[in-house]
Amino acid sequence: MIRYIFATATIVFSAITMSGEEISMLAPEKSAGAPVMEALANRRSIRNFSEKELSRQQLGNILWAAKGQNRPDGRQTAPSCRNLQEIKLFVFDKNGVSEYMPSTHSLRHVVDGDYRNLVAAGQESVNVAPVSIVMIADMSKFDKIDERALMMASADAGIVSENISVACAGLGFATVPRGMMKSAEIITLLNLPENHIAILNNPVGFEFETK
Numbered sequence: 001m002i003r004y005i006f007a008t009a010t011i012v013f014s015a016i017t018m019s020g021e022e023i024s025m026l027a028p029e030k031s032a033g034a035p036v037m038e039a040l041a042n043r044r045s046i047r048n049f050s051e052k053e054l055s056r057q058q059l060g061n062i063l064w065a066a067k068g069q070n071r072p073d074g075r076q077t078a079p080s081c082r083n084l085q086e087i088k089l090f091v092f093d094k095n096g097v098s099e100y101m102p103s104t105h106s107l108r109h110v111v112d113g114d115y116r117n118l119v120a121a122g123q124e125s126v127n128v129a130p131v132s133i134v135m136i137a138d139m140s141k142f143d144k145i146d147e148r149a150l151m152m153a154s155a156d157a158g159i160v161s162e163n164i165s166v167a168c169a170g171l172g173f174a175t176v177p178r179g180m181m182k183s184a185e186i187i188t189l190l191n192l193p194e195n196h197i198a199i200l201n202n203p204v205g206f207e208f209e210t211k
């Protein structure tokens with residue numbers, strides 16, 4: 001598998017990536033940002049984004065906070081039901097969609113093209129965000145797909161989303177947890193099996209200051 005390490009500080013998925021290729025993210029800055037209580041004090045939903053892009057480092061920090069590997073045994077910053085780790089993270093930006101791979105802290109290119117509108121689903125203010133992170137549950141990880149499994153997957157997605165929200169609050173980025181998105185179209189776009197469900201998303205970027 002080919003890995004590219006780009007020297008540039010700017011984002012992220014250049015046109016040279018092809019489906020399945022991985023881009024290593026820079027190591028997460030584990031001392032960055034405000035203390036956790038201050039981050040919680042600042043957390044709020046922000047829906048007005050500027051077009052300013054995140055750097056690769058900034059995006060990597062957020063993805064690691066969301067569900068990065070934080071222990072040698074493969075466990076992650078986000079707990080999950082029976083450690084099933086059924087939530088997959090997909091990053092939509094103006095160039096394409098990539099999947100975050102926690103074990104290698106890398107992005108695996110999935111598809112070219114700007115599909116952020118499938119995530120925004122008509123909420124135009126969030127369509128401006130440079131990236132949208134989509135939480136998709138791989139329900140095949142559960143023994144059976146029943147109401148309980150759907151509840152656990154929703155809880156797990158909510159935890160990942162809140163990790164993103166708290167990280168953004170602490171690091172000075174804008175985000176909002178969202179249920180709205182074109183879920184079926186996203187599953188089709190990403191060529192995922194039917195047992196995958198898009199549960200939540202977080203557009204991430206910088207707040208558009210109106211003053």
Ligand SMILES: Cc1cc2nc3c(=O)[nH]c(=O)nc-3n(C[C@H](O)[C@H](O)[C@H](O)COP(=O)(O)O)c2cc1C
Pocket residue numbers: 043044045046047176177178179180
């Ligand atoms: C599960 C969930 C789904 C949400 N879906 C949306 C959404 O689709 N669009 C949106 O603008 N906000 C959405 N929100 C954000 C809520 O509207 C917001 O959290 C709430 O108004 C409280 O505001 P606060 O986050 O600033 O405390 C969602 C929040 C949660 C927890």
